Amino acid sequence: MEPQEVLEELEMSMEQAVEYMGSEFASVRTGKASPALVDGVVVEVKAYGSKMKLRELAVITTPEPRQILIQPYDASTINDIDRAIREAQLGFNPVNEGKTLRLPIPELTEERRQQMVKRVRTISEDTKVRIRGCRKEGMDSGKKMKNDNVLTEDSLRDFEASVQELTDKFVKQIDEETAAKEKEVMTV
Missing domain, CATH: 1.10.132.20 (Ribosome-recycling factor)
Known part of the structure; x- marks a missing residue:
């Protein structure tokens, strides 16, 4: 060579x-909302019998500077996504609204x-x-x-x-x- x-x-x-x-x-939190904070979270989807990254399961947006909105493609996966975010210990407390999850970003x-x-x-x-x-x-x-x-x-x-x-x-x-x-x- x-x-x-x-x-x-x-x-x-x-x-x-x-x-x-x-x-x-x-993926490092800076106090403002960004889809990158959660898009790599691995979700174990019981209905599919596999593990997938959150970005493959849902649309992740930031409607407000201190909030992330997660809209799953399949509404049946919302509880799996909720559990995965809580288990990832990112410091977020998801609010389950039935078809969407809201993640308020707390002040650091x-x-x-x-x-x-x-x-x-x-x-x-x-x-x-x-x-x-x-x-x-x-x-x-x-x-x-x-x-x-x-x-x-x-x-x-x-x-x-x-x-x-x-x-x-x-x-x-x-x-x-x-x-x-x-x-x-x-x-x-």
Whole structure:
């Protein structure tokens, strides 16, 4: 494999890790309603005999800034959805209105905000671990290419510098996005 191909693959892997972090950040509560807060909740639907994500079972909207409205496609699944949301321990207390569920979003306490910031930092650190794993794969690929005489000693150093440059770029991006999310969570 050519060094440029390896670098492109590394960059793609690192981008995917950062994108995944962004989707995880979307599920962290900030005090305002967002369908992303509940769309990943896994619901065990007894009528279907399977587990499905909430977004596959219902339309999730935010009619007001502090409320989420869930309208199941099949009204018989409403109790299963209600139970799944309560068991997910997201801090919501669903109001069952027969054909819909309303989730009032309670104001976050300072303690709950601190817990959310810890979760954001954990997600961020997990993403950095993935980035470092990609970096290690890149460095190992460079050494393998040198052993296979694709790279010289000097070009190996240049290749490793490029891998480190990519790593630094994505770690910086992670730090910036983490700081922005922490600020968003702590804003009252």
